[in-house]
Amino acid sequence: MIPAAFDYKRAGSAAEAISLVSEYGEDAKFLAGGHSLLPLMKLRLAQPAVLVDIARLTDLSYIRDEGNHVAIGALTRHHDVENSSVLRQHVPLLAHAASHVGSPQVRHRGTIGGSIAHADPASDLPATTLALGATYVAQGPNGTREIAASDFYTGFLESALAPDEMLTEIRVPKTTGATWGFQKFNRRAQDWAIVGVAAWRRGNECGVGLVNMGSTPVLATSVASAIAGGASVADAARLASEEAEPQADMNATAEYRRHLASVLVRRALESQSA
Amino acid sequence: MKITVTVNGKTREGDVEARTLLVQWVRESLGLTGTNIGCDTSSCGACTVHVDGESVKSCTMLAVQADGCSVTTIEGLANGDTLHPMQQAFMDNHGLQCGYCTPGMVMAAISLLQENPSPTEEDVRIGLEGNLCRCTGYHNIVKSVLAAAGK
Numbered sequence: 483m484i485p486a487a488f489d490y491k492r493a494g495s496a497a498e499a500i501s502l503v504s505e506y507g508e509d510a511k512f513l514a515g516g517h518s519l520l521p522l523m524k525l526r527l528a529q530p531a532v533l534v535d536i537a538r539l540t541d542l543s544y545i546r547d548e549g550n551h552v553a554i555g556a557l558t559r560h561h562d563v564e565n566s567s568v569l570r571q572h573v574p575l576l577a578h579a580a581s582h583v584g585s586p587q588v589r590h591r592g593t594i595g596g597s598i599a600h601a602d603p604a605s606d607l608p609a610t611t612l613a614l615g616a617t618y619v620a621q622g623p624n625g626t627r628e629i630a631a632s633d634f635y636t637g638f639l640e641s642a643l644a645p646d647e648m649l650t651e652i653r654v655p656k657t658t659g660a661t662w663g664f665q666k667f668n669r670r671a672q673d674w675a676i677v678g679v680a681a682w683r684r685g686n687e688c689g690v691g692l693v694n695m696g697s698t699p700v701l702a703t704s705v706a707s708a709i710a711g712g713a714s715v716a717d718a719a720r721l722a723s724e725e726a727e728p729q730a731d732m733n734a735t736a737e738y739r740r741h742l743a744s745v746l747v748r749r750a751l752e753s754q755s756a
Numbered sequence: 757m758k759i760t761v762t763v764n765g766k767t768r769e770g771d772v773e774a775r776t777l778l779v780q781w782v783r784e785s786l787g788l789t790g791t792n793i794g795c796d797t798s799s800c801g802a803c804t805v806h807v808d809g810e811s812v813k814s815c816t817m818l819a820v821q822a823d824g825c826s827v828t829t830i831e832g833l834a835n836g837d838t839l840h841p842m843q844q845a846f847m848d849n850h851g852l853q854c855g856y857c858t859p860g861m862v863m864a865a866i867s868l869l870q871e872n873p874s875p876t877e878e879d880v881r882i883g884l885e886g887n888l889c890r891c892t893g894y895h896n897i898v899k900s901v902l903a904a905a906g907k
Contacts, residue, residue: 483796490757490774490820513821520816521797533774537821561810585886586871587801587864590810591817671885672799 485523492535496621496648499536504623504646506532512648513537514557514596517588518605542595542650545569554652556595560607561586563594573654574755575662575682579610582664585672595649601634601641601698606666608635609699610680611652613691619651626650635698660684663753665746666693669733676733677742679722681750686710688751695726695743702726705747719748759823763788764832772819779803779814782829790830790859794888801887804860804867805829811867813886830859833866842866842904851900853891861887865901875905 493499503510509531513519516537522528536542542557545566552572554563563569563580570577583589583597583606597607598618608631611618616631620643634642643649662682666675678693688709690702704724708717728739759770763786770785782788782805791814794802798816805814806828833840839847842862852858861884868875868883875883880901881894889897 484777484780485775487773487775490818492820516818516821517798517816520818524796535821584798585801586867586883587804587811587813587886588798588816590807590812590867671882 483524485520486526486529488523488530489532490535491532493539496536496539496542496650499534499539500621500623500646500648502532502534503648506534508645510534510645512599514593515559515591516596517584517592518596518600518602536648537593543593547572548653551653551655554594554654556599556649556651557593558595560584560589560592560594560597564589572656572658573614575657575664575680576607576610576614576654578662578664578755579606579680582606582666588672594652598634598652599641599643599649601636601639603635603638603697603699604674604694605699606675606678606680606693609678609691609693610664611654611691612699612701613680613682613689614654614657615689616655617653618649619653620644620647621650622647628653632701638697657682657684659756661754661756663750663755665750667742667746677728677739677746679743679746679750681747681753683709683751686712690722690747690750692722692726692743692747695723695728695739697727697729700726702743702747705751709751715748715751719744719751722747757820757823759820761819761822761824762826764828770819774818774820776819777815778805778807778812778817778819778822778827781819782814782827788829788831792856792859794856794860799888800857800860801864801884802857802860804863804887806863806867809867809870811864811886828863830862833862840866841907842869842901845900845904845907846897849896849900849903851892851897857887857889857891861889861897865897865904868901869905873905875902877902880905 511530542555692700704721722743792802794800
């Protein structure tokens with residue numbers, strides 16, 4: 483399958499990329515690794531008239547220790563997130579989750595910013611960064627702004643980004659002293675999760691993100707409230723789906739997804755990985 | 757759009773439509789048909805090539821994205837009549853049956869060993885998760901990669 487015809491522009495800087503996308507409006511899309519966008523274009527589920535290639539903006543590929551958080555450039559590939567010594571030390575949940583995205587070939591091309599901007603509820607990194615309380619940085623024609631991950635996902639494949647805004651950085655608080663767990667339930671290697679859970683816990687404080695449990699990635703706040711109130715993991719995990727509205731598809735009924743979410747939240751919170 | 761790509765060590769120039777896939781350019785314009793198209797949806801890995809030394813699925817990359825890069829296909833591995841050690845290991849261990857997935861398997865396996873030169877059997881199985889084989893049950897493929905790693 484070949485995508486429908488489009489114009490291709492290669493940006494030399496973030497400012498140029500934003501200016502190009504502003505010029506073409508909603509007909510234009512940013513192209514990073516292309517591993518979410520190109521499959522949609524091949525299937526004619528997306529048909530942008532212009533692609534603005536930002537993959538060569540290497541100054542947006544970095545992982546920096548910023549004291550209480552780690553800053554990740556939006557164009558950092560999954561492969562580099564997975565293998566980052568800074569992330570493995572300070573936010574091991576994110577490095578581990580990145581190692582479960584697609585296959586090695588996909589991780590050599592796909593980027594963390596692309597995955598988050600694509601806002602697919604079935605993707606691993608949106609829910610994981612949501613669980614971690616990340617902040618996303620977006621750059622537009624009028625400057626930059628910060629968007630809390632919890633305010634970012636507005637609908638199926640929809641985010642708070644304006645059409646002419648580019649995600650430039652992901653800021654993830656360090657999980658020093660926390661245990662963490664990542665559970666991805668699928669039937670075949672490299673498939674999307676039927677349900678996935680990313681969770682960390684430090685004493686009575688925790689963050690739990692759900693993959694593929696509705697039209698957006700889900701922050702399981704009822705679980706966190708229960709843990710904060712002293713509930714056992716088993717009791718808290720029963721509340722896994724309180725914020726979720728899972729849908730049925732060929733892999734699972736909604737009811738089965740709710741069951742999986744409870745089991746996987748319990749396993750993720752019981753994990754002793756540190 | 758004009759592109760210049762180093763393919764198997766040689767500088768190749770092309771004038772492609774932006775929507776041309778890398779696999780399509782390699783096969784149809786350069787005649788390097790060793791790289792197969794399988795699922796065409798970045799699942800099966802049959803189209804795996806190396807871009808700047810790393811495995812990628814060339815059905816999910818535009819030729820224009822490879823402009824200025826170095827691409828290696830299965831044709832670029834052997835040195836004359838001497839097979840690449842990974843190709844030889846697949847041959848010695850019967851790591852193929854119909855052969856359709858083999859070019860992609862070999863390219864993915866070489867990339868795997870570059871990142872992890874001494875993998876365990878489990879590392880190999882996980883490392884090849886992006887490549888599907890419908891004949892072998894993977895057993896001899898894994899054996900081949902472990903044999904190549906031991907050399």
